[in-house]
Amino acid sequence: MEEIAFVSNDNGIRIDAWLCGKLKDYSRSYIQKLISDEMILVNGKPVKSNYKVKPMDEILAKIPEPQVLDVVAEDISVPILYEDEHIIVVDKPKGMVVHPAAGNYSGTLVNALLNHCGDNLSDINGIIRPGIVHRIDKDTSGVLVVAKSNAAHEGLSRRLKDHDIERVYVALVHGIIREEQGKIDAPIGRHPVDRKKMAVNTKNGRRAVTRFKVLERFKDATYIEVTLETGRTHQIRVHMSYIGYPIIGDTVYGRKNDVYNVNGQALHAKKLGFVHPVKGEYMEFESPIPMYFKELLKKLKM
Structure with a gap:
């Protein structure tokens, strides 16, 4: 030391x-x-x-002396949408955990990034989460920005805190939403009984705001676009379940008997827009709708 x-x-x-x-x-x-x-x-x-x-x-x-990184680099292919010396924007596939945690110490996005970037990742979040500024759930696919430099990490974190990053998702939910668009403003915190889950919690929750608009209606499902104003854990999943339209395939907040046989929630991070934290220019990235999502849409149209 x-x-x-x-x-x-x-x-x-x-x-x-x-x-x-x-x-x-x-x-x-x-x-x-x-x-x-x-x-x-x-x-x-x-x-x-x-x-x-x-x-x-x-x-x-x-x-302190620098800690030896005990998360190993793994040769895992992840689509890269953009990269420079400060940031890397990736298209995370469904089923991939973002960073190592109990039960998932390999096969994560961080393992893949260590292989691609080496030591060129921000170290602000420590050895388990190098470069990780924000996350999307394991079974949520789509666009994610990672910080390579500490300056970029601090800049992105500041913009997230100020709600100055555009995050647009698409989702398929159970039920038919009659309104063309809506806003959910309900605080989210730990579930009062099941501590592994989040819930709308007016006593101990933090403010969470989700906007949605209907893209298409089906027999008993709705295709929606969702925009986040805040970024709470499981926010979209909790909010849509709270108003009675849980996401198809969501086994935690959704229906127990899901007739669509989807492995994980039908939720995709479609677009990410932000001002580059170092260069100062506005950037916008889109992730195409993945195949599993297209197949589910096709099934709903039948």
């Missing part, structure tokens, strides 16, 4: 911002993580990120 000592000559500057000017090789997010891990001491004591430095403060930064 490396220890770097400073004595402050400044007054009233947040400790995380102050250290950014001193530890130029590290991002503000990384410095904030050091602070939360009590690896930054001021006059011998840990502080919070909003601590304001004072003249003659003795500041000690403890920088």
Whole structure:
């Protein structure tokens, strides 16, 4: 572990911002993580990120040795829609987990990206989730942006927090939606009984807003386009189930006896639009409707 000592000559500057000017090789997010891990001491004591430095403060930064990445690179083919030195935009296939977690330490998008990008992935989210800024569920297919540089990661995270990234999905849901379009504004949090699930939770949930419009109606199903204003876990799946139109194939929030025999929810991340976090230009990417989705549409039209 490396220890770097400073004595402050400044007054009233947040400790995380102050250290950014001193530890130029590290991002503000990384410095904030050091602070939360009590690896930054001021006059011998840990502080919070909003601590304001004072003249003659003795500041000690403890920088851990880099962890050896224990997630292995795997030669897995994933369609790449765009790539530069800062970001990579991929078309994630249905059935692929985004990053390693309990029970899924191989075959994930991260394993594939490590093989393609090597060490050129943002390390802000640690060794298990390098480059991952946002996620889509295992059985949701479609477009996803990954950060290669820390600058890109911070920029994309900021835009996500500000709801400044356009995310458009298509879905097939049970039931016939009579309205042409609608807005669901209902907070989402952990299910009060089943902690593995999310639910509309007015007591402990965070605000979640989903907009939808009808593309086509079938005998007992509706094809919709969905736009996210927020990005809560399982947001579209929870919201559509909440209003009585669960996504076809969703075994967690949908019907138990699904007559369409779909393996996983019929939900596809069709379009992603954002301002490049470093270059500043607007970019937009689309993922074509996958074959499983087309086949289900064809079956519904019969």
